[in-house]
Amino acid sequence: MPAIFETAVINADIESVFDLISHIEEFPLYADALKEVRKIGHDTYRWVARAGGITLEWDSAVTEFKRPTRLAWRSIRGFANSGAYTLVPSPAGTLVSISMQFSFPSRLLEKLTAPLVIPLTRALAAGILARVKQRLEGGEHGFGTEKGAANQITPFRFTPKRRHAAKHA
Numbered sequence: 760m761p762a763i764f765e766t767a768v769i770n771a772d773i774e775s776v777f778d779l780i781s782h783i784e785e786f787p788l789y790a791d792a793l794k795e796v797r798k799i800g801h802d803t804y805r806w807v808a809r810a811g812g813i814t815l816e817w818d819s820a821v822t823e824f825k826r827p828t829r830l831a832w833r834s835i836r837g838f839a840n841s842g843a844y845t846l847v848p849s850p851a852g853t854l855v856s857i858s859m860q861f862s863f864p865s866r867l868l869e870k871l872t873a874p875l876v877i878p879l880t881r882a883l884a885a886g887i888l889a890r891v892k893q894r895l896e897g898g899e900h901g902f903g904t905e906k907g908a909a910n911q912i913t914p915f916r917f918t919p920k921r922r923h924a925a926k927h928a
Contacts, residue, residue, distance in 0.1 A: 770892075790883045804819050842857065
């Protein structure tokens with residue numbers, strides 16, 4: 760089962776960091792590949808990501824919300840995955856870790872998609888941490904509201920969107 764683990768030290772108090780990452784629908788502001796995160800039910804979200812010409816869609820559910828130290832999720836549709844943000848006070852501010860595990864429905868699908876999904880997942884996690892850090896340490900630079908103020912932040916889950924073959928005349 761592939762796993763992703765990324766960390767960052769953010770020069771901000773733990774409550775401020777948690778408050779920012781707990782706004783799940785705002786994740787598209789922190790990761791260019793995320794095109795949409797939309798609330799679809801109580802603590803459930805639909806995600807759409809595009810990278811390298813491929814669109815991925817998934818749904819996730821928040822499984823743990825312990826302010827200000829932990830936000831966890833699990834997938835409810837698409838590839839099985841789970842993960843968590845863990846926050847710990849540190850002398851330099853807050854140590855934030857993102858861990859995520861996922862599995863593929865078959866070995867063949869894993870062999871075909873892992874070279875894309877693993878780097879994409881790692882890039883999403885690292886990008887989110889870097890931009891949250893930038894936002895809290897350096898102000899709002901790089902965070903326009905063009906994607907909408909209703910967006911928040913949540914866990915990951917991947918379901919490849921199938922492309923239909925073009926019809927020939």
